[in-house]
Amino acid sequence: MKKVAVVGVGQTKFSGPQDKTQVELFAEAATDAIEGSNLKPKDIKALFLGNALGDFEEGQGMIASYAAENIGCMYVPTNRYEGACASASMAVRDAFMWVASGYYDIVLAGGIERAATMGTGMATRTFAMFSDSRYEFPSGITFPGVFAMLTYLYSKTYNVPLDKLREQMAKVSIQSYKHGSINPRAQFFGKNADMTVEKVLGSFVVCTPLTLHDCCPFSDGAAAVVLASEEVAKKLTKKPVYITGTGQSSSGPLINQKDFLPRIRSREISSQQAYKMAGRKPDDIDVCELHDCFSIATLIASESLGFFEYGKSGEAWEKGEADIGGKVAVNPSGGLKAKGHPIGATGAGQVYEVARQLRGEMEPDNQVPDAKIGMTDTLGGDCATIVNMILERGW
């Protein structure tokens, strides 16, 4: 396998409902990524694009081909990836595979979504399509409902009293809001820096025990990354960020994950694949952008990734061990909670953040000092699709 580098990244501001089309959103992010790579659209050999719900958001299918043509990448093969909220990470991982294989030397990957534009009712309905439509949705289960059920299960399994757990979860949201408030491309830029435990616990109940501030927003946005082989990357940039490990795993309906929940077995498998390929272990990771679609999801993810012991990660947030300066800096971008979650773009947005961390390009208060090794973690559906990537400085 060839070494594969991220040579350029781009991202729109993640936001609430806005007027640009998905193709237009992607074009902004992609053109920034291509120009930032010192490349031209004609240099791109293929486009791999995450887009989960474009059919419902704009009545648009097969969007990858339109997205490529729009930015001047003519006649290249284009693949759309749908793995719910993990769509873009699947696209980036497959782009990595194609470049690693030697078949293509330069591939554009990314994602787009206009989930916020759909409005809460339609977004809630379409997100629920990622639960089992025959055996789960008839009960009225929603996406936050899945993580709400995992919250109670977590409390019971690890014997963390619910009140204590909810306070720990609130601290997860507070940390994310703090970072998101100074990230100019975050949905909650300039907002919620003054969040308190009381405000989180006292906000509107979405589904017990999760409140509004436990939940990520619906978002519009796009992100893009250019991947290149090592030999090409060395000609393009002095700061290639190598993808040194990847993993991906899947599961069936939530009810069939009974032997492990609230542990996410597919995440344990996926992250172990990534660690093994990179020759790294959890302690080596300086910064991780992980899938915090809900505050409880953050705690569960950080345990499956091996950063903290099962049932103990809430204490890490209380002590600042999951913040910049702690054991591992989790979501210094603000994460899905504060940066936003345009689902089909989210994974590429995580790669965007980790690449900028390793290059030292973050806003000063969100920069992890001397970050050398980073990781992404993206979850789709009822914990049914997981993708992990490890990225490292190439200089």
Place this chain on the structure above:
Amino acid sequence: MEQKLYFKDYNEALKQNKLLGLKCRACGTITIPPKMACRQCGSPDMQVTEVKTDGKIVTFTTIFVGAEGRENEVPYTVVIVELEEGPWLMGNLEGIDPKAASIELIGKKVKMSTKVFPGDKYSPGETASPVFSLVN
């Protein structure tokens, strides 16, 4: 290879409050809902069996924000129930005040009946869904 039990037949039985599962000849595990391969060992060598519906609550949530088309159902309580024979089922808990549902529910014994979700414009038809109630 044909699947031993399809959604259609599982669904029709469930409407009659009859819960069908698949018992694995290789490992004895009961698989619900129906699928081609045993959820435990992956063997397709399973036979249809009627499964006892007694179980206890594993977890739950009361939902206040519903999907488009189902907004008028809120608040309602969704539960996962572990059946005595092993599998988990997702359904609703009725006969309680959803707003008063608390973590004390976990571990409580329940019995099952069913309701029919009529489906919406995205569904291929109606679907039976378990409805649980507490056993005193």
